[in-house]
Each structure stands twice: as C-alpha cells, then as structure tokens.
Amino acid sequence: MARAARKAKKAAKQPASHRTWALSYLAVAAVMFVVYQYALPWEGLPLPIYDFLQLWLPPSSVNEALVYVICALGLNIVVGYAGLLDLGYVAFWAIGGYSAGWFMSNFFEQWNVHGLASVATTEPGVHINFWLVLVIGGAVCAFFGVIIGAPTLRLKSDYLALVTLGFGEIIPQIFFNGEDINGFNLSNGTKGITRLDPIPTGVKDLGPFDFGSKFVVFVLLAAIMVFISLQLRRGRLGRAWLAIREDELAASMMGVPLMRTKLASYAVGAVAGGIGGVAFATHVDGVYAERFNFSISIFLLAMVVLGGMGNVWGVILGAFILAWVNSTGLPALGDTFNSQFGTEIDFPSFTFLLFGLVLIFMILFKREGLIPESRLRLVLHEGDADEELKPAHEEEK
Amino acid sequence: MTLSNELVLDATHISVQFGGLLAVNDVSFNIPKKSVVSLIGPNGAGKTTFFNVLTGLYKPSEGKVMFGDREITDLPPHKIASIGLARTFQNIRLFGLMTAEENLMVAMHSHLKSGIASTILRTPRQRKEEKEALDTAREILDFVGIGKWATEYARNLSYGDQRRLEVARALALKPEILLLDEPTAGMNPQESGVFVDFVHRVRDARDVAILLIEHDMSVVMSVSERITVLDRGEKIAEGSPEEIRSNQRVIEAYLGKAASEGRGK
Ligand SMILES: Nc1ncnc2c1ncn2[C@@H]1O[C@H](COP(=O)(O)OP(=O)(O)O)[C@@H](O)[C@H]1O
Ligand SMILES: [Mg+2]
Numbered sequence: 001m002a003r004a005a006r007k008a009k010k011a012a013k014q015p016a017s018h019r020t021w022a023l024s025y026l027a028v029a030a031v032m033f034v035v036y037q038y039a040l041p042w043e044g045l046p047l048p049i050y051d052f053l054q055l056w057l058p059p060s061s062v063n064e065a066l067v068y069v070i071c072a073l074g075l076n077i078v079v080g081y082a083g084l085l086d087l088g089y090v091a092f093w094a095i096g097g098y099s100a101g102w103f104m105s106n107f108f109e110q111w112n113v114h115g116l117a118s119v120a121t122t123e124p125g126v127h128i129n130f131w132l133v134l135v136i137g138g139a140v141c142a143f144f145g146v147i148i149g150a151p152t153l154r155l156k157s158d159y160l161a162l163v164t165l166g167f168g169e170i171i172p173q174i175f176f177n178g179e180d181i182n183g184f185n186l187s188n189g190t191k192g193i194t195r196l197d198p199i200p201t202g203v204k205d206l207g208p209f210d211f212g213s214k215f216v217v218f219v220l221l222a223a224i225m226v227f228i229s230l231q232l233r234r235g236r237l238g239r240a241w242l243a244i245r246e247d248e249l250a251a252s253m254m255g256v257p258l259m260r261t262k263l264a265s266y267a268v269g270a271v272a273g274g275i276g277g278v279a280f281a282t283h284v285d286g287v288y289a290e291r292f293n294f295s296i297s298i299f300l301l302a303m304v305v306l307g308g309m310g311n312v313w314g315v316i317l318g319a320f321i322l323a324w325v326n327s328t329g330l331p332a333l334g335d336t337f338n339s340q341f342g343t344e345i346d347f348p349s350f351t352f353l354l355f356g357l358v359l360i361f362m363i364l365f366k367r368e369g370l371i372p373e374s375r376l377r378l379v380l381h382e383g384d385a386d387e388e389l390k391p392a393h394e395e396e397k
Numbered sequence: 398m399t400l401s402n403e404l405v406l407d408a409t410h411i412s413v414q415f416g417g418l419l420a421v422n423d424v425s426f427n428i429p430k431k432s433v434v435s436l437i438g439p440n441g442a443g444k445t446t447f448f449n450v451l452t453g454l455y456k457p458s459e460g461k462v463m464f465g466d467r468e469i470t471d472l473p474p475h476k477i478a479s480i481g482l483a484r485t486f487q488n489i490r491l492f493g494l495m496t497a498e499e500n501l502m503v504a505m506h507s508h509l510k511s512g513i514a515s516t517i518l519r520t521p522r523q524r525k526e527e528k529e530a531l532d533t534a535r536e537i538l539d540f541v542g543i544g545k546w547a548t549e550y551a552r553n554l555s556y557g558d559q560r561r562l563e564v565a566r567a568l569a570l571k572p573e574i575l576l577l578d579e580p581t582a583g584m585n586p587q588e589s590g591v592f593v594d595f596v597h598r599v600r601d602a603r604d605v606a607i608l609l610i611e612h613d614m615s616v617v618m619s620v621s622e623r624i625t626v627l628d629r630g631e632k633i634a635e636g637s638p639e640e641i642r643s644n645q646r647v648i649e650a651y652l653g654k655a656a657s658e659g660r661g662k
Pocket of ligand 1: 418446
C-alpha cells in the first residue's frame with residue numbers, strides 16, 4: 001500500500017510527456033511482438049495479410065531498424081546533447097560487432113574459453129554469454145572512445161568532425177585487412193566471422209531466426225539506452241553537456257571541465273555504439289568488415305537530425321523510419337511499382353539520393369526534427385507568432 | 398571603510414601581447430579581502446583582457462597571478478572558477494536554452510560529485526545532492542531578486558533580469574572573488590543606482606570581494622573603495638575615488654589632453 005503510494009508519487013515526478021512516450025513505445029513493441037511471435041506463424045492467418053506483412057514489415061528489417069535505434073540513441077548523446085559533430089561513429093559499431101565475433105564464436109579456435117555461454121563447453125573458441133559480451137563490447141568501445149577522444153576533443157568542432165571521419169575509416173580498414181597481423185588473424189579479413197552463439201535467455205536460446213524473441217531483446221536494449229539517456233540528461237553531466245552545446249566558453253568559466261565532460265559524452269555514446277554492434281552481429285549472425293562503411297555514420301547522423309536532435313523519442317522515430325526505408329520501404333515500393341507498371345527501376349539505388357533530399361529538406365524547413373526537443377523548438381521558430389514561451393519544464397510538472 | 402591588508406588576489410607585472418599589440422603592459426593589481434575595487438579606463442584600455450588573464454582565459458606573456466597563496470597563472474579556466482574566481486560577461490553569455498535554475502546548477506558542477514553510474518541509478522546520495530543543489534539555486538535566485546523566474550528559460554528573461562542571472566550564476570560557484578564586467582551596461586541611471594546597493598549587499602551577504610569593470614562614473618565613484626585606472630594597457634593611477642577624481646592623468650585619459658589643457662588655462 002505504502003509502496004504503491006510511493007511509486008505513484010515517484011511516477012508523478014517524471015515528466016508526463018516522457019511517460020506517455022515510454023508507454024507508447026512499449027505498447028507498439030508489444031503489438032509487434034504478438035504479430036511476429038504468434039500471428040505470422042499462425043496457419044489461419046489470411047494469405048494477403050501474411051504477404052503484406054512479409055513485404056512491408058518483415059521481422060528481420062524491424063530488428064535491424066532496432067539496432068539502428070540503439071546506435072542512433074548513442075550518437076544522440078554526442079551530437080544532440082553535447083553538440084559535438086562525430087562523423088566516424090561507425091567505428092564503435094564495428095568494434096562492438098567484432099567483440100561479438102571474437103567472444104561468441106569458434107573463431108579463436110586456438111583458445112578454449114567458456115563463460116556462461118549457450119554452447120557446449122567442448123566447442124573450441126571463445127564463448128562468452130551474450131549479455132556479458134554486451135558489457136564487454138560496451139567497455140571496449142568506451143576505452144577506444146577515450147583513446148580517440150582524448151587527443152581530438154580539444155579541437156574545434158570542424159576539425160573534430162574531420163578527425164572522427166578518419167577514425168571511422170581507419171577502424172573498419174584494420175578489420176578489413178586484419179587477416180594476418182604478424183601471423184595473427186584478428187578479423188578473418190574479407191571473409192568475416194560467422195556463426196555466432198545463440199542468445200541465452202534462461203527460457204530458450206535465440207538463434208539467428210528467432211526474430212520474434214530477438215525483437216524483444218532489441219526492444220529491451222533500446223529501452224535501456226532511452227533510460228540511460230534520460231537519466232543522464234536530467235543530472236549533473238547532462239546539464240554540463242547542454243551548457244557546452246550552448247556556450248562552451250561560458251561553461252568553462254563556470255567550472256565545467258570541457259575535456260572531461262566532452263569525453264564522457266563520447267564514451268557513453270561509444271558504449272551505445274558497441275552494444276548496437278553486438279546486437280547487429282547477432283542479428284546477421286556474423287561480422288563482415290565491408291558492412292561498416294562511412295555511409296553508416298552519415299546514415300546515423302541523418303537519423304538523429306530527422307528525428308530531432310536531443311530528443312530520444314524523435315531519434316527513435318527517425319532511426320526507425322530511415323532504417324526501414326533503406327532495408328524495406330524502397331525495395332518493396334520498387335517491387336510493387338515495377339510489377340504494376342512493368343518497369344525495371346532499381347529503387348534501392350536511390351536510397352542516398354532520397355536521404356540527401358530528406359536532409360536538405362529538414363535543414364531548410366524543419367531543423368528541429370520530427371519530434372523536436374522543446375528547447376530547440378524555441379530558437380528555431382523564433383519568428384513564429386504566438387510561440388509558446390513556457391519552458392518544457394513547466395508543462396512537465 | 399579602510400581596506401584590509403590581507404589580499405585574496407595579487408597579480409604582479411602582468412603583460413598580454415596580441416601580435417604587435419601590447420593590450421596589457423606590466424600591470425600589477427591586487428584585491429583585498431571583502432573589498433569592492435574597480436578597474437576603469439577608456440574603451441580598449443585592456444580591462445576585459447586583464448580580466449581574462451585573472452580567469453585563466455588568456456595566459457599572460459609575463460607576470461603571475463596569486464590567488465591566496467596559490468599561483469593560478471597557468472591553471473585552466475574551469476579550475477580557477479572552481480577554486481573561487483567567478484565572473485560575469487560584458488556581453489551576457491547565459492545558457493539561453495536552459496532555465497534560470499539550471500544555469501546556476503551548471504555553475505555548481507565542480508562542487509557536485511555524482512558520476513555517470515550514480516546519475517543513471519539515481520542513488521539516494523545523488524538525489525540528495527541534486528535536491529540540495531536545486532535548493533541552493535533557488536535561494537540564490539531569490540537573493541538576487543529573480544526567484545519567480547527559476548524555471549524560465551534564461552533567454553526569455555528581460556535584459557535587467559539576465560544581468561542579475563549572470564551575477565546569480567557566478568555566485569553559485571561560491572566564489573571568494575566576483576568579477577563583474579560592465580554589469581550596468583545598458584541600464585538606466587535609476588537601475589544603476591539600485592545596482593550600487595546590490596553590489597554592497599552581495600559583498601556583505603556572500604562574503605566575497607568584488608572587482609568591477611565599469612563605465613558609469615557615478616556607479617564607480619559611489620561603489621568602489623579603490624579604483625585602478627588603465628589606459629592603453631598601462632596602469633596610470635590607483636587610489637580612492639577622491640584621489641582618482643582629481644588625478645590629472647586620469648582626466649587627460651578620459652577627456653583627452655587638449656581638453657584638460659584647455660581647462661588648465
Ligand atoms: N583576443 C584578442 N585578440 C587580439 N586583440 C585583442 C583581443 N582581445 C582584445 N584585444 C585588443 O586589446 C585591446 C584591449 O581590449 P579590451 O581588453 O577588450 O578593452 P576594454 O575591455 O578595456 O574595453 C583592444 O585594442 C582590443 O582590440
Ligand atoms: Mg571590455
């Protein structure tokens with residue numbers, strides 16, 4: 001009784017809009033889970049509905065979109081919160097991916113290490129429990145985030161963008177050519193590492209085709225990232241990030257250590273990239289160096305911009321929409337269009353043209369994104385008549 | 398009021414060079430404990446530059462700055478701020494898209510301890526710390542008279558209130574020295590008058606020494622216990638308001654040589 005009251009009181013303190021968004025997120029996720037886990041495999045499902053879902057919303061593309069959501073949420077901490085332009089975020093995704101490849105497969109067959117993994121202990125290779133690998137991948141990325149960030153975050157933002165761009169190119173190249181580093185096979189080069197251990201859940205182990213259950217895992221990971229983002233945002237560090245975004249010099253004059261604070265955003269963002277990388281590897285059941293290219297960094301940046309920099313819910317929406325358009329929307333539209341009109345237009349080849357247009361459109365007409373952070377809405381529509389001048393803070397109370 | 402001999406800050410033989418321009422030339426300057434001292438001089442005299450040396454934004458080409466018995470010449474700005482030197486800006490530099498209370502809580506950053514983990518987990522210690530910080534912020538906002546705007550975005554405040562918020566934010570650092578760079582710029586005479594009382598109130602209630610850069614002579618004369626005059630980077634006079642008022646070099650610097658000679662005839 002008393003506990004329930006306390007809980008209610010605590011809930012009341014949460015900003016209402018965040019609660020609404022969180023509930024909507026979970027509701028949509030629950031519906032999709034039911035669809036994938038029960039409706040799709042059900043014999044009685046009418047064929048047109050089945051076909052429609054498989055064409056427009058196949059489980060694998062939804063899961064992939066969720067991986068993008070996880071990474072975009074991490075990038076949002078760097079770009080949206082702290083205002084640092086990072087063009088090489090794919091590096092963390094790659095490092096996370098290879099962490100999964102190294103620690104969840106037979107790849108290092110010269111070693112035989114097992115840590116609560118879902119495979120028999122007779123299997124050669126390093127086999128660590130997926131949930132531990134998430135932590136390891138995140139930690140490795142945080143480490144690299146700090147290594148890369150420490151010398152570069154001193155730079156002015158344009159230079160920072162260039163250096164991160166280079167970093168995003170170098171790391172995948174190392175994996176690409178890492179087949180023989182002084183006789184040591186780090187990454188299996190272009191062949192990649194494949195067949196990863198299933199994800200243990202206590203109930204059952206999730207292999208590459210358990211889309212419905214893996215969907216739940218990814219939804220959970222994204223939810224954790226949202227939680228972390230919101231908690232950090234409303235605390236000492238989040239305020240310092242925002243202050244740096246607003247006025248770096250004034251922030252330092254108010255006792256905010258710029259390097260350390262930026263580094264923290266970089267590291268937290270890197271952790272999310274690592275977790276997204278591990279998730280991605282289990283999603284495609286392998287890691288392949290050529291998949292971690294520059295366009296992914298830009299793609300993630302576009303997601304953050306489209307959704308609304310600094311607003312986690314906007315970023316989720318932006319990431320989901322763009323990832324879906326890329327993997328499913330355009331190809332499906334192309335198939336439908338081509339079969340209707342007997343043409344042979346290669347729709348997916350227009351992906352980047354489309355994204356370019358979306359970015360230009362957003363920057364020109366809707367810079368605050370689809371679901372803007374309330375603060376940004378204020379500046380970007382300065383001229384608009386009757387703009388509400390109440391801070392979000394007020395209405396949230 | 399006589400100045401105590403105990404110094405909170407002692408800057409000796411400071412020079413700052415910008416390319417060929419010697420913006421500050423061999424200036425020595427100190428701030429006695431709990432005093433209100435001013436730095437005046439014509440535009441471009443080097444006042445703001447000197448300020449920037451004290452707060453660590455510029456490193457002087459010569460000289461050293463002692464804060465108590467600690468040398469701060471080479472410390473980074475955030476360090477200097479956190480050990481007790483807080484400033485306001487000549488051109489207001491608030492965090493516009495943060496609320497008034499958030500602005501103050503940013504300034505408390507170095508006094509707060511919560512890290513990433515405790516913030517994510519909202520540990521009891523973290524929540525207590527946040528609550529105390531918020532209370533302190535509200536208290537300071539009340540003190541400077543803008544408590545009712547605590548949850549308003551800084552950019553939405555009126556000009557005068559933004560100036561107050563700048564002072565409040567600096568006070569949130571719990572400084573020993575408060576550096577105010579032209580705080581009455583853009584105020585009308587009546588507001589400036591109110592400001593003089595405000596400065597004394599801050600000094601007495603908050604236990605700080607105040608260094609003021611000021612244009613408005615009536616403010617300077619009525620608020621300062623000691624005035625230092627800079628002209629073209631050099632210190633040309635220092636003394637009580639009365640001494641400065643009658644100092645020939647100061648009159649020359651302000652009115653131009655011709656004018657003062659004309660007056661002399
Ligand atoms: N960052 C800088 N780079 C080059 N010159 C500067 C810089 N800051 C100030 N100055 C020059 O130094 C001189 C003193 O400026 P300032 O300290 O702002 O004067 P005041 O605040 O007394 O009006 C001016 O001539 C100004 O142009
Ligand atoms: Mg100035």
